[in-house]
Amino acid sequence: MAIGKRESLTANDWTSAALDALARGGLGAVAVEPLAKSLGTTKGSFYWHFTDRNALIAAALERWEQRDTDRVIAAVDRTPDVATRLRKLLRLVFTAVVGDPGAGAGSVELALQATATHPLVAPTLARVTERRLAYLTSLFAELGLSQARARDRGLLAYAAFLGHAQLAHSTPDLVPAGRALSSHIDRLIETLTVVED
Template identity: 70%
Template structure:
């Protein structure tokens, strides 16, 4: 998105660029000079919008939460048939992780953040996002009739399946099936996680 015009860049432009860099290269990739170069801007443009890198990190983590958690939960909704909502959520999560390991795909930010999970800005964001997602999954499984404890266990299973799927797509994308076989794979995972029996 190289614009070369400082005045045309917004804080949102910097934050989007930082999120892309984070997904591609982890926390270390969120650095002012490389981002400025990618955007065709100067460091002065960055400091027009942010006091420092930490302020950009906070904005970037907030954008990730809005995009990959708030928006997803909002799309699924809080009312209606729990079976259909859970199936839609699982399919959305698994199909949002493409079989080519694309850097901007859902799940890549989580994976990139794992190496920096103890960072004082990353740790609370990861915890908050994970708790919100698990809470939403637990509510859906509870609405399907599971006890709170079993719903929490099933939600944890679904979430760890998503993270494992994302890791595989990112690290060894050639191991995932492609094309129609990918769709079948997602359908099988979804239906397995929809089963409520032991």
């Protein structure tokens, strides 16, 4: 990499690289020296933007929360009809976890679950999980379920997402592909969104 490129690295570049490393190798993969090498720079560039590794991890966690929770909810909320909104959300998240095991939306989630007690990860993971569950609960409540049943259904949907992500990550050959995947996701969504009287 040319010197000019190294000088133009930003905190955003480091944060993106850290999030990619986290998705591919877990929290342990967020290490300054290997990241510097992958970015074609030196550790000095890192210390220009961050005080230490924990600051980089915190920035990556914040980016993950914004990208995979805040922006997803904002995008889905643009759909006026609640039933369509819920189906859109479920299709988006179930589809996003399939593909490259180190790059899917579920990869960061699974990496964080594996280090859920880490002092930086625990509060972020708890906040994101509660926010997602609250959003799912609100959608199911808008569909007409009582608050308690809406919370139960939201929890079921979130557990299905985590299980689907784990399956796609650890045994991708078991997850349907192509049209079969689309049909599989349709059945998941249908099962999760049925509102009985």
